[in-house]
Amino acid sequence: MLPEGVVVEDLEGPESEVLDERYDFDKLIEMANEYSNEKYPDLHINVSKSELKTISSQLWDLDVNRAGSGDIKINLQGKTPRNNNEDGADETLFSFVNEDLLQKETYRKMIALFDNYQPDLRQEERDTDEMNVILTKPVLLKVFDFLKEKGHPFASSKKEFRAQIRKLWFGRFSRSKSAKNNHIKDTSAFEHTFIGELNRRRVSGMHNWVRYYLLENDENEQIDYRGHYFSMKEDIVVVSYKWKGKNMKKIGGFFVGTSPEYEIAVYTLCFLVKRGKSCAITVNGCPVTLITHAWRQENDIFIDHIYPKIYENGQCVSN
Secondary structure, eight states: OOOTTOOOOTTTOOOTTTSOTTSOHHHHHHHHHHHHHHHOGGGOOOOOHHHHHHHHHHHHHHOTTSOOTTSEEEOOOSBOOTTSOOOOOSSOSEEEEOTTGGGSHHHHHHHHHHTTSOSBTTSOOOOOOOOGGGGGSHHHHHHHHHHHHHTOGGGSSHHHHHHHHHHHHHOOBOOSHHHHHTTOOOBOHHIIIIIOEEETTEEEOOOOHHHHHHHHTOGGGOOEEEEEEEEETTTEEEEEEEETTTEEEEEEEEESSOOHHHHHHHHHHHHHHHTTSEEEEEETTEEEEEEEEEEEETTEEEEEEEEEEOOTTSTTEEO
16 A cells, blocks of 8 residues: 655655655655556546657647747856756856746736745645636647547546646645644645745755746845756756755756746646656657656645656757
8 A cells, every 4th residue: 555645756856754764765656656547547548659749749839928039048057066066157047038928928827826835845825816817728728639539537528627727736735744744735736846845955846937037036035056967959957056045956957938838738738648657748849758746645646746857868958
């Protein structure tokens, strides 16, 4: 039987507070994914590699609110050695962002949610207004049509699809052991993925470029960009930074310039068709892997975390 509340965190190892040291980390990943797949077999559909590449390419092309040429300039600077704490950057990651981009409707809706959450774990989160507007955008409608054609139960109707999107991204659950013991629902997939969380001097999640950019430009947040590992056409970066002076993100990847609706769409697609497995997609003509993990709690399944992964010697990747 899988221990309840298993967490598998990014590339940095398990949360020591949540995982009992009796359990092997890699084995827990396997157990968590096998359990969720066995408990909810009707949620799985057969999607071939070629179909995933085709639909993900279509989603990229449909992202009409993505940043245009010249809207964003990033300054990668030095490489960050993987196994030490050297600082490879003196300046910020983002050297320019056309902030007119952030005034588009879905960006404004997302940014308005950022202040509704507490980044520290073990604090009760409140229900929040979701970005219902994203469900009207071409990228989400494309995901709905694809899942409906495949017979996925979450896409039996647009009403059902909206309800499941809300639950997947904004449904609250307890991530830390102490929060669970005290009946505190301290997290959601949206908070973890798009906003980021702090726990034991570590940054957990935060795989959204808009969030990172806004924090980087707020002196009170004390974002210290420390360099990069590699990037892919500057559409995806893998970087290292500190937040609020002491909380370290040793390695974290996020898209750059993509719209909120694109990220919700492609992440939802991969979670629903490849939950707990690597999801091979195409981004701007290049191969990218999305890593997905599920969280089981109170006989339900939530998105634990999901993020893009690129490989050092992969196609389109710059070191």
